[in-house]
Amino acid sequence: MRTKQELGAAIRRDRRAVLVVNARSRRGRRLYEHARALLTRAGFELLGAYPADRPGELERSLDDALALGPDLLVAGGGDGTQSAAARLLAHRDVALGLLPLGTTNNFARTLGLPLDLASAVAVLADGKVIDVDLGLAGDVPFANHVGVGMSADIMLRTPPALKRVTGRLAYPATALALLARHRALRATVRAGDATHEFHTHQLYVANGGFHAGRPITADTDADDRLLVAYPVGGPTRRGLLRDTARNAATGARRTLAETPFLAVGELWLETDRPARVEVDGELCGQTPIRIGLAANALRVMAPADALDR
Numbered sequence: 001m002r003t004k005q006e007l008g009a010a011i012r013r014d015r016r017a018v019l020v021v022n023a024r025s026r027r028g029r030r031l032y033e034h035a036r037a038l039l040t041r042a043g044f045e046l047l048g049a050y051p052a053d054r055p056g057e058l059e060r061s062l063d064d065a066l067a068l069g070p071d072l073l074v075a076g077g078g079d080g081t082q083s084a085a086a087r088l089l090a091h092r093d094v095a096l097g098l099l100p101l102g103t104t105n106n107f108a109r110t111l112g113l114p115l116d117l118a119s120a121v122a123v124l125a126d127g128k129v130i131d132v133d134l135g136l137a138g139d140v141p142f143a144n145h146v147g148v149g150m151s152a153d154i155m156l157r158t159p160p161a162l163k164r165v166t167g168r169l170a171y172p173a174t175a176l177a178l179l180a181r182h183r184a185l186r187a188t189v190r191a192g193d194a195t196h197e198f199h200t201h202q203l204y205v206a207n208g209g210f211h212a213g214r215p216i217t218a219d220t221d222a223d224d225r226l227l228v229a230y231p232v233g234g235p236t237r238r239g240l241l242r243d244t245a246r247n248a249a250t251g252a253r254r255t256l257a258e259t260p261f262l263a264v265g266e267l268w269l270e271t272d273r274p275a276r277v278e279v280d281g282e283l284c285g286q287t288p289i290r291i292g293l294a295a296n297a298l299r300v301m302a303p304a305d306a307l308d309r
Helices: 003-016 028-041 057-067 080-087 106-110 117-126 150-157 162-181 237-253
Strands: 016-022 045-052 073-079 095-102 128-137 140-142 145-149 184-189 194-199 202-206 227-231 260-266 266-269 276-279 281-287 289-302
Touching: 003 016, 003 117, 003 128, 003 266, 016 080, 028 045, 028 073, 028 117, 045 057, 057 073, 057 080, 073 106, 073 128, 080 095, 080 140, 080 162, 080 289, 095 106, 095 117, 095 194, 106 260, 117 289, 128 281, 140 145, 140 237, 140 289, 145 184, 145 289, 150 202, 162 184, 162 237, 184 202, 184 260, 194 202, 194 227, 194 260, 202 266, 227 266, 227 289, 260 281
Parallel strands: 016 045, 016 073, 073 095, 095 289
Antiparallel strands: 128 140, 128 289, 145 202, 145 276, 184 194, 184 266, 202 227, 227 260, 266 289, 276 281
16 A cells, blocks of 8 residues: 555645545535536546435445545545445545535544535645544444434434434434433443443444534544543433533533543443444444444545644
8 A cells, every 4th residue: 555645645646536425415416516516626537426316326336436446535425424435445545535515524523624615625635645543333434433322213213304404403303302202221331341331311432523513522533542432411311411412512621531431442332222323323233332443544635734643
């Protein structure tokens, strides 16, 4: 494989790229042609361009795009789209370029990327290649987080049309409808010799620094060799609502040293009953599950001043 510097130089010199846009995402269908035009205007030679607008088409389009031999695979969509592209590009000599067209765009926020389309394309043209960690939910790589409890049930129940119309407000709206009948979980997290017990409606394990478009803590990112496990509230529904609001309001001011965060490199997660697992907004099996890290597994285009450990 080329070094990051060699790959970055090839991208800036040759501009060989492919574009895959999840046209089922909130803004993907509307902005696909504009994204394509901006990339062409920035000097990129698009070896292929794919608007994926049918179920199951995204993964096929990503495979087809990679087969064209680009230096840069540009993926437009939300966190589920970016995670699908990250799984494909893990440990490959191809950089991932992000166009944040989703609802919360947590992975793009973690990388410090601008959220407007023109500025995101400018990063692809003038930025640099860095490598970041990927999480592993079982053997499934993920970019941002694993959720067990309410979040997985919300992913199952949130109507796609509601996401397109209301954006990130679709999730709390669905959560309020589900909350009255949701049962709390007893979760056990084992990391090394330590065991931690939680009685909660929601548990997250994060690789990135953002959740629901808000910072998790002030000192979390996707390149620190750490997973961060934390519950949201206790067994009561009122506690879930209180801590959801508190996390959104205070995430930028908290640190990993504070309760209830567990910062570890690997963990085993069990629950008192099988519970659905969502990985970056996509349903992916159920508990029990091992969650680990693949350090520096993914190469991405980031701003020129981005931290690269």
